[in-house]
Amino acid sequence: MNKLVSIGIVVIGRNEGERLKLCLQSVRKAKCKVVYVDSDSKDGSAEFADSLGISVVRLNDDKPINAAIARNAGFKQITSESPELEFIHFIDADCELNAGWLKHALTVLTDDDKLSAVCGRLREKNVKESIYTQLCDMSWYIRPGIIDSCGGIATIKVDIFKQFNGFNETLIAGEEPEFYSRVREKGYTVRCLDIAMGTHDCAMVSFKQWWMRTVKTGFGFANGSQWGAWNKRQHSILIWVLLIPITILCGSIIEPWLLISALIFPIQILKIGIKSTIPYSFKDKLLDATFCIFAKLPQFVGMVKYQVSRFSKEQNKNIEYKA
CATH class of the missing domain: 3.90.550.10 (Spore Coat Polysaccharide Biosynthesis Protein SpsA; Chain A)
Structure with missing residues (x-):
């Protein structure tokens, strides 16, 4: 059969x-x-x-x-x-x-x-x-x-x-x-x-397309709160987009040499790249790790967009990234 x-x-x-x-x-x-x-x-x-x-x-x-x-x-x-x-x-x-x-x-x-x-x-x-x-x-x-x-x-x-x-x-x-x-x-x-x-x-050939696609991902993370998912990812986004930059900025205002603490970003990228188990070259892993950290910014935008959409009743309105 x-x-x-x-x-x-x-x-x-x-x-x-x-x-x-x-x-x-x-x-x-x-x-x-x-x-x-x-x-x-x-x-x-x-x-x-x-x-x-x-x-x-x-x-x-x-x-x-x-x-x-x-x-x-x-x-x-x-x-x-x-x-x-x-x-x-x-x-x-x-x-x-x-x-x-x-x-x-x-x-x-x-x-x-x-x-x-x-x-x-x-x-x-x-x-x-x-x-x-x-x-x-x-x-x-x-x-x-x-x-x-x-x-x-x-x-x-x-x-x-x-x-x-x-x-x-x-x-x-x-x-x-x-x-x-x-x-x-x-x-x-x-x-x-x-x-x-x-x-x-x-x-996907432009930064704008990547940005919109990643905004949609952040929207999805926030939307996951409806069913108890991705809280850790949302916390991570808030830490890397808000807590760490604000802490570095405030610290450097008091002591300018504390700007060196911004090295936490490239250090984290290197750490992610080294720990990555995906079957790609180390160069590819570093590229992926770099955008993994940078993606937290548009993901944060997506989280904010979700909260705004709750009041406009458009939580299930699609976000498109293709031309």
Whole structure:
């Protein structure tokens, strides 16, 4: 029996253009049910998917749009059209699926009743395009084995997704770890396989794009307070953005030589680089460590943005970084 007949693929996207075309070409090779969820694209994305005979769910901007809402909508559509499906693979329209991933994923999932979902190695497609694509590639790395959460690209059991009511639609970032935290609380596991899952094209070539993407991360950290997550990360951001700089500034006003204490920043970067276990060169690790520290500033902006959004009732309004 062909196991792939029991799996469907949900693609979500917004104005991804050529990236969407490459994504749909890659998933169609799997020869299984595909649904595309379009988040109010203006570039003809929905029409292109229609032309391929793919079922399209159109979301419009009369209400908030985010990845959680799109994935839930795609899951609802694909399971209503094909109620026999046992597994769903979620993928974003800026990604391409590795040809052998689904067979590996289904073999592992069917062999373990307590395993809820699996993900694999995701690589940045144009990793050498800019330092930002290099950073993105490093951020995708997950050590193989039992993990706390998959990202948005993952293969999951249908009954698990139904049992836990999908992703929290009030979260514009961090919806995956929130979902898997609920799953793990009930004794299910999540695993990263040491197998290529696909490629991602962040198209991130400017500092502004990196900044906005990192602001969104900080927004997600603050949003995590709703479900008791990332308090340590928020504390770390406040320490490095506010407490340490203010302490150095105040100290140097009294004793100018205390400005030397600003060396704590490069020292911390070196410390992170040395301790890093990601499978990259030491030069790459230092690049990652440098931006890890600098990222705390836009992350702080994101935390502030979240607090402001609570009063404007726009907590689930998406933050975009792509042109």
